[in-house]
Every structure is written in structure tokens, then in C-alpha cells.
Amino acid sequence: MMPDQSVPEHVLDQLRMIVGASGLITAPGETAGYLEDWRRLYVGRSFAVVRPANTDELAQIMRLCHAHGIAVVPQGGNTSMVGGATPSPSGTELVISLSRMNRIRAIDAIDMTMTVEAGVTLRAAQDAATGQGGLLPLSIGSEGSAQIGGVLSTNAGGNNTVRYGNARDLVLGLEVVMADGQVWNGLRRLRKDNTGYCLRQLFVGAEGTLGIITAAVLKMVARPRETAVAFCAVASPEAALSVFARFQAHDPAAVQAFEYMSGLGVDLVLRLVEGTILPLAARADHYVLIELATPRPNAGLRQSLETVLEAAMEDGEVIDAAIAESDAQIRAIWRLREEHSEAQKRAGASVKNDVSVPVSSVPALIRGATAACAALLPGILVVPFGHMGDGNIHFNLVQPPDMAAADFLALDHAIMDTVAEIVRTLDGSFSAEHGIGQLKPYMMEDWRGGAELATMQKIKRALDPAGLLNPGKVLPSF
Ligand code: 2HG
Ligand code: ZN
Secondary structure (H helix, E strand, O other), X not given: OOOOOOOOHHHHHHHXXXXXXXXXXXXXXXXXXXXXXXXXXXXXXXXXXXXXXOHHHHHHHHHHHHHHOOOEEEEOOOOOOOXXXXXXXXXXXXXXXXXXXXXXXXXXXXXXXXXXXXXXXXXHHHHHHHHOOEEOOOOOOOOOOOXXXXXXXXXXXXXXXXXXOOHHHHEEEEEEEOOOOOEEEEOOOOOOOOOOOOHHHHHOOOOOOOOEEEEEEEEOEEOOOEEEEEEEEEOOHHHHHHHHHHHHHHOHHHEEEEEEEEHHHHHHHHHHOOOOOOOOOOOOOEEEEEEEEEOOOOOOHHHHHHHHHHHHHHOOOEEEEEEOOOHHHHHHXXXXXXXXXXXXXXXXXXXXXXXXXXXXXXXXXXXXXXXHHHHHOOOOEEEEEEEHHHOEEEEEEEOOOOOOHHHHHOOHHHHHHHHHHHHHHOOOXXXXXXXXXXXXXXXXXXXXXXXXXXXXXXXXXXXXXXXXXXXXXOOOOO
């Protein structure tokens, strides 16, 4: 692709001067990977991808873009589920990749904090925390590629929300480059700091529409001394909830993850992802994965697992259970859960509903939405799974095998609306952890309209009056 005519050549020259020749990518062969989302729902265009090496370079880039009215699309690991980091097809937006800003600036085992740049992958940040005897308690399927800037900009949730909250609960400080190139250095490491509006929480979850996060101070927690993991076939969604309640009652501080999987979803993983095995004698329609962990010494977690599961078996809630005997078995059990996205991608077109309801309503969600989707399209594969312990279920639907993918995807809004209707009756949310991106702004008016959306629009106008930051994402208009 030739550079877009609306971008003067001298702007490209100035960008090159800021980041050096290797920091600016314009060759179509090399930009392609930045222009398509992980799900392959969107293919955008861009005249260039710029890769700043530090905050100062990014500030200069934003000053230049501000002066010329050039819109930008910040991008981290490009793992968005909602097209949040993909430019529009206009070709006029500059993609800013944060991946070169990948330094761990500081780590403090007394403060239990780490200061990391936006381009550090979540896994690298986790490893650094582990290296200091701590734990960065955020775990998501894409953690090998997802970068801290994107993780915070989307307020990622993941598997440990039940215990530690979402990404925003781990943020003590932020450094942000604003739309006009100003830098806000809010990299404070304070546990208490009541000094006016909590600005950092504005940028967390804003999907790069209010400013670009360049670094963050994250909280670490004590690393577990013991971990115990079980994979169980359960009799029903209600039984799954009851098992969760049993573990919460037994030792709420030890529940590190409580994940639900449908039988059909696990079938897909076993069929389509090599090296996965079911650790139980027979398949079932519903499964849960329980992880207990604690920094307490000699906590006897394995015994806790056995005690609670035996009682649940006696009451007919748990049909069969496998308790991991080694780290390898823990990893094998987690693979059955973490390969769900990949297996569903391999099974054909899918529609994702990243929804949440109060934890107590998860069974009603699973039952209600399963029946409604089956009625909408007979043969549809209903494969819900996810973070039952925090009420966030990925109510995903995979195309019937004999249907054309395009025909199935033409029904995406009908399917999403069908699930949303059930979610609404259960006082839930239409986007629990993946955000809004460009897939869901059309739902904002309906779900967040009135004072809430109007306030968001005012904030957007105040911080980015020219609409240069990640246009078309989150808000339907501003
Ligand atoms: C997960 O929990 C991710 O694995 C992805 O949030 C969910 O693929 C999905 O829908
Ligand atoms: Zn998830």
C-alpha cells in the first residue's frame, strides 16, 4: 500500500526522525500483522506503524499527530477479542505499537510492587514477580502475547478474579501520554493516596480512547506455597454452583480459580487440540476446574480438595473427579480450559458473548441462554465456559458443522441479542472482561445510555476533543 495521500510525506519523515528508520514500518508486507485482529473479524488499513522505544518518543509522536490531526490506534500484543486494537479501513490512522517499550523499570519485594512498561508481556511481568518471590495475580489465556498496556487498557480479568479482582485492582500508579503529547507521570507506589479524582482508574479500561498507558506500578501478592487443582465432572450447572459454594464455605481465602466448562466445549478441545486428554473415565455435560492456593505453610490443600469433593460426590453434585498429582498434571488440566478459544477457532466461525451475571445466577444464565440459542438456530454448538467464580461466562456459540461460516456470522447480532436478553433479565453485563472495542459500541446506548454514557462522552470530549485516540472504539459517538 502506498502511504495514504492525506498524510504528507514530511510527517512520515518527522516520525522517522523521532523513532529512527527501524521504528517506522510502512511496507505493506510488514504492516499486515498489525492490521488484523486475532479473531480475524477486522482487517484495517494504515499508512504506517510506529514503534516508539520510550515515553519521550511517544510524547513527540503524539505532539506531531495532534498538530496534524492524525488519529492513532495504540496496540500491544494484538490479542483483543473485540477489535479494540485494529485500525479502521480508512487508512488514515497511525498504528502505535508499544512492544518496544518492554523494560521492567523497578521491582520491590518490600513494597510488593513492580513498575513495568506497556510493552512487557503479561508473562514476562509474572516471571519477574516470581523471580522476586512474589506473584502478579493476573492470569489470562493470551498472557504469553498480551502486553501490560493492553491488559490495563482493557481492564483484563481472567482466571484469578475470584480472588484478586480485575487488572484495575492491581494498579497503584500509571504513566500516560495524553492526546496532545503531555505526559502524566503518576507512577506512585502508594497504598494510600486520597488526592482528588482517581485519574489512573479513568485510563484503565478506557481501551486507549483517553490516553496511552506507557507504564504502570502493579501490586504483587505473596506467592503460594501450596497449590492443588482438581478437574471434576458435575451433574448440572446448579451442581457446579453448589460445589463453588462448598469451597467458599470451607476456605474462601484459598479459592484461586473456579472455572466452568460445558461438555461440548471440552469435546471440541479433545478433538481439535493435539496432546489434550480427559483425566476422567467418561465424558460429561458439565465440568468444573478448581484451583486452591495459599501462601500459608502446611495448609493441607490437597486434603481440603478431597474433603469437599467427597461430600459433593455423596450428594450427587460431583460425578467424578481427578486431582492433579504433579505440576505436569496441573498444566494438563489447565490446558483443557485454556485451549477453549483455540479449539473454537478451529471448529469454524463462532460468536462470543463475554457476559457476566451475579455468581448465584450463573446456572440460570447457562440454562436460559442454551435453550434460547438452540431455538434460534437448531444445530448450533453451545459451548459456554469461563470464570464461574466471578460470574463471567464466555457464552460462545460455534457454527453448525454443515453451515457456511458467512451464513452463521450473518446471524451474529441475532445471537448476541438473544443472549443479551437473558443477561439483562439476570441484571448482568454484556461485556464482562473483553471490553467494547469496535464490536460492541452499538450496544452502549441501549445498555449504558442516559447519564452514564453522557458522562463518558463528556470525559472523552475533555481529554481528546479532536477524537484522535483510537477512534470508533468504546463509544458510539461523542
Ligand atoms: C478466556 O477466558 C478468554 O479464555 C477468552 O477470556 C474467551 O475465547 C473466549 O471467548
Ligand atoms: Zn475469560
